[in-house]
Amino acid sequence: MSKPSFFEKLMGGLSKTRNEISNKIDGIINSYKKIDEELFDELEEVLVTADVGVNTTMKLIDLIKLRIKNEKVKEPEEVKGLLKEEIRKIMTELSCENQIKIEPSPSIILVVGVNGVGKTTTIGKLANNYKNQGKKVLMVAGDTFRAAAIEQLEEWSKRAGVDLISHKEGADPAAVVYDGIQAAKARKTDILICDTAGRLHNKSNLMNELNKIFRVIDKEYEDATKEILLVLDATTGQNAINQAKVFKEVANITGIAITKLDGTAKGGVIIALQSELKVPVKLVGVGEGIDDLQPFIIDDFVEAIFK
Numbered sequence: 001m002s003k004p005s006f007f008e009k010l011m012g013g014l015s016k017t018r019n020e021i022s023n024k025i026d027g028i029i030n031s032y033k034k035i036d037e038e039l040f041d042e043l044e045e046v047l048v049t050a051d052v053g054v055n056t057t058m059k060l061i062d063l064i065k066l067r068i069k070n071e072k073v074k075e076p077e078e079v080k081g082l083l084k085e086e087i088r089k090i091m092t093e094l095s096c097e098n099q100i101k102i103e104p105s106p107s108i109i110l111v112v113g114v115n116g117v118g119k120t121t122t123i124g125k126l127a128n129n130y131k132n133q134g135k136k137v138l139m140v141a142g143d144t145f146r147a148a149a150i151e152q153l154e155e156w157s158k159r160a161g162v163d164l165i166s167h168k169e170g171a172d173p174a175a176v177v178y179d180g181i182q183a184a185k186a187r188k189t190d191i192l193i194c195d196t197a198g199r200l201h202n203k204s205n206l207m208n209e210l211n212k213i214f215r216v217i218d219k220e221y222e223d224a225t226k227e228i229l230l231v232l233d234a235t236t237g238q239n240a241i242n243q244a245k246v247f248k249e250v251a252n253i254t255g256i257a258i259t260k261l262d263g264t265a266k267g268g269v270i271i272a273l274q275s276e277l278k279v280p281v282k283l284v285g286v287g288e289g290i291d292d293l294q295p296f297i298i299d300d301f302v303e304a305i306f307k
């Protein structure tokens with residue numbers, strides 16, 4: 001059997017979200033003979049239920065109402081196409097790259113996010129992808145909270161065939177990152193990927209720990225291309241939006257990786273993240289396997305949820 005293409009995997013991963021959005025919208029539209037307020041109310045409910053978020057949903061409804069008025073649209077069947085177009089538009093408003101920045105080399109990717117969202121897994125998949133592209137990759141076990149966290153990253157480093165810099169449990173994460181940078185310089189590494197702890201129970205803890213790491217990076221790796229990647233779990237829906245807000249306050253987040261899209265109908269959260277929070281979604285996780293990480297492409301995403 002041939003391997004599924006990128007788009008097929010995305011389609012598979014987004015199947016629950018597609019059921020929640022596209023199929024429900026079809027059901028609604030087919031039950032209306034003309035476009036009226038009630039139709040909009042039902043559309044609104046579908047979008048909010050799929051975790052598009054109240055603000056983004058309201059904005060979208062206003063935008064399609066305006067188009068319907070201006071273009072004198074009469075048929076309910078046309079509404080779905082308009083919605084698809086407006087979703088694509090609000091997502092592309094952000095004139096940011098949706099690709100992880102790794103050029104010019106060397107680059108450093110600091111991976112942050114609360115516990116359990118999929119940071120370590122995403123690092124493993126990412127390292128494997130870059131290694132396969134011929135890049136020299138090094139991992140840093142910056143989550144020193146538990147010995148198991150270090151072991152887990154070690155496991156991924158073996159699977160991906162890349163080296164790992166680690167200290168013992170309880171070590172200062174900034175010191176591990178410091179060592180990682182020195183090793184990257186000595187080994188002429190292209191991409192240094194750093195894990196961090198998710199178990200930081202409050203904002204000032206989080207800020208202190210991250211700031212220490214940022215200072216080390218700024219001082220020791222000033223010229224490196226930097227990416228601060230926030231990992232969010234799609235299954236948490238609106239909670240993911242709240243996490244993004246908190247992390248935006250403490251760090252200059254340059255991109256988002258959304259994980260676990262395969263198990264959820266809440267994929268609509270991506271629309272809100274990209275359009276409301278103005279942080280580009282750069283990666284999507286669609287499974288637990290090493291190949292289950294994909295670059296985020298707005299057009300493919302919109303096609304996949306409206307198929």
Ligand SMILES: Nc1nc2c(ncn2[C@@H]2O[C@H](COP(=O)(O)OP(=O)(O)OP(=O)(O)O)[C@@H](O)[C@H]2O)c(=O)[nH]1
Pocket residue numbers: 113114115116117118119120121122143149197198199259260261262263284285286287288292
């Ligand atoms: N289905 C699915 N599961 C995923 C995906 N990404 C991660 N997971 C699973 O989510 C769980 C947590 O992943 P980790 O990578 O350990 O998460 P973490 O953020 O490093 O967690 P802590 O180190 O505890 O803060 C694991 O069981 C992963 O296999 C994904 O895209 N899809």
Ligand SMILES: [Mg+2]
Pocket residue numbers: 119120121143149195
């Ligand atoms: Mg981890």
